[in-house]
Amino acid sequence: MKAKKLFLKAKSKLGNTIGKFFNLFSLNYFSLHDSLVHLFFGEVSLEPLVFYLPQELNNDLLETISASKLVTFDQEYNEKNNEQFSEEIIRKINDNLIFFKIEKHWVFEKVIEFVRNAIKLPIKSPFVIINFRGWISKPKSEKFGPNSLHKDGFERGHLKLMIYPNGLNLENGMLEVDGKLYSDTGPGFCVLFHNSDLIHRGIPGQLNNRISLEITLFRSLVGNKRINYYGKPSDRHYKRISSYYKGVLF
Numbered sequence: 714m715k716a717k718k719l720f721l722k723a724k725s726k727l728g729n730t731i732g733k734f735f736n737l738f739s740l741n742y743f744s745l746h747d748s749l750v751h752l753f754f755g756e757v758s759l760e761p762l763v764f765y766l767p768q769e770l771n772n773d774l775l776e777t778i779s780a781s782k783l784v785t786f787d788q789e790y791n792e793k794n795n796e797q798f799s800e801e802i803i804r805k806i807n808d809n810l811i812f813f814k815i816e817k818h819w820v821f822e823k824v825i826e827f828v829r830n831a832i833k834l835p836i837k838s839p840f841v842i843i844n845f846r847g848w849i850s851k852p853k854s855e856k857f858g859p860n861s862l863h864k865d866g867f868e869r870g871h872l873k874l875m876i877y878p879n880g881l882n883l884e885n886g887m888l889e890v891d892g893k894l895y896s897d898t899g900p901g902f903c904v905l906f907h908n909s910d911l912i913h914r915g916i917p918g919q920l921n922n923r924i925s926l927e928i929t930l931f932r933s934l935v936g937n938k939r940i941n942y943y944g945k946p947s948d949r950h951y952k953r954i955s956s957y958y959k960g961v962l963f
């Protein structure tokens with residue numbers, strides 16, 4: 714018991730030290746940090762990873778998300794909101810997308826836990842889940858922002874995992890990543906991909922609302938389950954690496 718306590722303390726100290734190191738001189742160390750992760754743990758395949766949520770969990774997710782309040786995209790400043798959006802972009806987003814107000818819920822926690830285990834091996838390194846958000850794309854909505862081909866432009870080390878509780882098809886909407894079209898999937902379809910390296914777009918449904926849930930994660934030197942991933946619709950990722958190691962405990 715004592716040994717375990719000492720081990721946890723040492724890990725916590727290590728995390729805080731790493732955080733402080735990457736905060737030195739307030740420089741952007743994302744590339745250096747990612748090179749170290751790469752060196753110690755190896756690189757993640759560029760090929761998107763596809764899997765499914767178990768049916769029962771997906772049904773619970775659909776029920777919970779459908780009962781969530783809806784909110785519009787807004788510009789309220791947050792530590793993870795690090796992009797300035799013009800009024801024009803915000804207007805377009807509001808015309809085409811509606812966001813879920815996602816708050817801590819046991820079903821979301823269960824989904825996150827399932828996802829953590831599903832990607833543990835392919836991710837190779839420890840990682841931090843930093844953002845969880847969800848939205849509805851209205852059918853036949855405009856080709857702009859997430860619906861036009863783009864790369865997310867996140868700092869190195871981030872990956873995205875998308876969950877489509879209704880599955881993807883022509884009526885519900887589809888996803889294109891690196892020229893590959895994801896369609897005719899079953900419900901609870903999940904895809905993990907390098908969102909800033911692979912060009913991608915969402916394709917709105919011909920008939921139905923397209924429900925997307927998005928988990929952003931960051932490969933790190935030590936894991937951290939203490940980060941609050943319930944954010945605002947406009948949240949992206951943290952600006953400083955020290956934020957990923959905040960209060961690190963296991």
Ligand SMILES: [Fe+2]
Binds near residue numbers: 864908913
């Ligand atoms: Fe994107």
